[in-house]
Amino acid sequence: xxCEEASLDRMPLTCKIDREAIGEGRVVLRVSGRLTGDHVNxxxxxxxxxxxxLTLDLKDVRLADSEAVRLLAIHESNGARIxxxxxxxxxxxxxxxxxxxxxxx
Numbered sequence: 001x002x003c004e005e006a007s008l009d010r011m012p013l014t015c016k017i018d019r020e021a022i023g024e025g026r027v028v029l030r031v032s033g034r035l036t037g038d039h040v041n042x043x044x045x046x047x048x049x050x051x052x053x054l055t056l057d058l059k060d061v062r063l064a065d066s067e068a069v070r071l072l073a074i075h076e077s078n079g080a081r082i083x084x085x086x087x088x089x090x091x092x093x094x095x096x097x098x099x100x101x102x103x104x105x
Contacts, residue, residue, distance in 0.1 A: 015032070015033040015035055015036075015043075025052050027054055027055070028054075029050075029056050032059070032060030033061070036063060036064065036067075037065070037067075039068075040065070040068045044071055047080075053079070055080070056072065056075070056080060056081070058072075059084035069093055069096050077100065
């Protein structure tokens with residue numbers, strides 16, 4: 001799935017999400033590009049459709065916004081595996097999960 005939106009200077013900002021079934025019961029979603037804005041909603045919709053064990057491969061993610069990080073943190077907390085996560089996103093997810101845990105207390 002390819003997501004596009006135009007920026008102010010008319011350069012397309014893209015996000016690509018590829019789905020691959022790995023064996024029985026595991027799905028990998030490979031995300032690349034910019035995971036921001038409407039792209040987060042697209043990913044949320046795809047995640048909600050999955051009933052298999054899930055891995056998100058973020059190797060080629062170049063930018064993520066706070067909504068994307070919250071979505072990733074929630075799904076990781078619910079058992080999704082996140083592979084090849086950019087370091088800044090990994091740290092942000094960690095902090096988001098800590099904040100979520102603090103709210104539950």
